[in-house]
Amino acid sequence: xxxxxxxxxxxxxxxxxxxxxxxxxxVADHYTNWFQSTRERLxxxxxxxxxITGAPERVGDWAGEQFRSREELLExxxxxxxxxxxxEQRSQLLAAVKAENxxxxxxxxSAEMVDDRVLVAQVIGVSPDxxxxxxxxxxxxxxxxxxxxxxxxxxxxxxQVIEAGDTFSRILLITDSSHAIxxxxxxxxxxxxxxxxxxxxxxxxxxxxxxxxIREGDLLLSSGLGGRFPAGxxxxxxxxxxxxxxxxxxxxxxxxxxxxxxxxxxxAVIGDGGQGLASE
Amino acid sequence: xxxxxxxxxALTLFLxxxxxxxPLPQQWLWFRPAFPALLVIFWVTRMPQALGVxxxxxxxxxxxxxxxASLGTHALALAVLAxxxxxxxxxxxxxxPAQQLLWVFVLVGIHQVVGNWVxxxxxxxxxxxxxxxPALTTALLWPWVAPLLHRLCSRLQVR
Numbered sequence: 001x002x003x004x005x006x007x008x009x010x011x012x013x014x015x016x017x018x019x020x021x022x023x024x025x026x027v028a029d030h031y032t033n034w035f036q037s038t039r040e041r042l043x044x045x046x047x048x049x050x051x052i053t054g055a056p057e058r059v060g061d062w063a064g065e066q067f068r069s070r071e072e073l074l075e076x077x078x079x080x081x082x083x084x085x086x087x088e089q090r091s092q093l094l095a096a097v098k099a100e101n102x103x104x105x106x107x108x109x110s111a112e113m114v115d116d117r118v119l120v121a122q123v124i125g126v127s128p129d130x131x132x133x134x135x136x137x138x139x140x141x142x143x144x145x146x147x148x149x150x151x152x153x154x155x156x157x158x159x160q161v162i163e164a165g166d167t168f169s170r171i172l173l174i175t176d177s178s179h180a181i182x183x184x185x186x187x188x189x190x191x192x193x194x195x196x197x198x199x200x201x202x203x204x205x206x207x208x209x210x211x212x213x214i215r216e217g218d219l220l221l222s223s224g225l226g227g228r229f230p231a232g233x234x235x236x237x238x239x240x241x242x243x244x245x246x247x248x249x250x251x252x253x254x255x256x257x258x259x260x261x262x263x264x265x266x267x268a269v270i271g272d273g274g275q276g277l278a279s280e
Numbered sequence: 281x282x283x284x285x286x287x288x289x290a291l292t293l294f295l296x297x298x299x300x301x302x303p304l305p306q307q308w309l310w311f312r313p314a315f316p317a318l319l320v321i322f323w324v325t326r327m328p329q330a331l332g333v334x335x336x337x338x339x340x341x342x343x344x345x346x347x348x349a350s351l352g353t354h355a356l357a358l359a360v361l362a363x364x365x366x367x368x369x370x371x372x373x374x375x376x377p378a379q380q381l382l383w384v385f386v387l388v389g390i391h392q393v394v395g396n397w398v399x400x401x402x403x404x405x406x407x408x409x410x411x412x413x414p415a416l417t418t419a420l421l422w423p424w425v426a427p428l429l430h431r432l433c434s435r436l437q438v439r
Contacts, residue, residue, distance in 0.1 A: 022352040022355040023356060026350050029351040030350055030402055035351050049297055050301050053299075127348055128301050128312065129349060130306075132348075170348060178403065200306060
């Protein structure tokens with residue numbers, strides 16, 4: 001065996017050089033977005049790893065689809081037909097309401113309602129870090145997604161894009177402990193801010209006055225304040241409220257509507273139709 | 281180092297990166313072994329004259345880019361881990377399997393503590409000693425993975 005440390009600097013020297021470099025990178029990455037574009041460009045290399053490891057699951061799904069029995073398919077077909085009928089009826093009603101709403105808004109000289117354009121994307125991976133709630137989807141800048149694009153599923157808002165590569169993007173879920181979203185109560189339009197807790201099934205309302213009119217079961221919608229999320233999408237439902245007169249604020253726990261850990265397909269809302277109250 | 285050694289090392293690292301991002305149920309995420317850390321200990325202990333702190337740092341940067349962690353998190357943790365492995369590789373080689381297992385637990389524990397420190401800096405806090413679970417699972421993997429890799433190495437004449 002060759003003798004140790006014959007070439008190059010000693011391990012101590014390397015450690016003393018590389019540790020401060022790593023710390024500098026961490027601090028720079030945390031406080032600036034210098035590496036954002038590098039990460040986005042490299043996502044074409046890093047994201048396929050998620051895609052590869054997700055393959056067994058997809059094969060299982062595919063096999064499940066292929067080998068389903070005729071009865072099951074017929075049953076599903078029947079159910080879907082009924083659902084389509086129901087939804088069509090509802091959307092007809094909605095069309096009338098929408099026309100009326102647009103007319104009223106025109107009367108009030110307020111902003112025009114435009115339909116949001118949505119894009120269906122598939123979830124291909126989940127962040128390996130248990131402390132962050134990040135999903136990887138198979139759509140990116142090539143499909144019109146940009147940083148900040150809101151993402152939802154059939155039942156509610158999920159989160160927003162934090163990194164948009166050409167064909168892959170990362171989504172920060174609203175339940176991540178670093179995320180907050182402006183909301184309003186459907187019943188009385190009271191505004192609040194819903195913060196993620198790091199728990200997939202819980203949000204909490206921040207700085208809620210003890211006397212505020214909010215009840216268990218209230219539905220929270222995105223308010224559109226801040227201009228990041230479009231207004232009017234369901235965020236969650238109030239589960240419990242703790243009012244302690246000794247505390248300056250009441251505490252409200254919210255169950256998110258979007259199915260954070262179970263959605264295979266998500267909808268990216270591209271081209272917000274100007275429904276937000278503020279723009280950036 | 282020969283070309284086939286380079287390829288073999290690259291292959292093991294690629295597999296470990298796949299295992300890093302392999303989907304797991306939410307409640308199992310904490311028990312995922314730190315596969316890159318395991319490999320860094322193995323390779324530094326096996327070829328201390330060729331692989332060391334710089335190698336571990338690079339592996340860490342790649343892991344950061346893939347896992348989406350703050351750039352430098354794993355680079356820092358793995359560089360420190362490699363330094364301690366380098367200091368003790370002669371003793372590690374002489375240890376019996378149980379001692380090795382314990383020592384791997386300590387080394388990966390150091391790696392986890394550094395990672396946890398960076399998480400704390402970012403405001404992501406963990407209660408208690410949850411963050412040490414990967415150290416335990418990695419240590420339990422060591423008695424299986426290390427002999428397997430040693431055998432593959434001698435078969436492929438990796439030096």
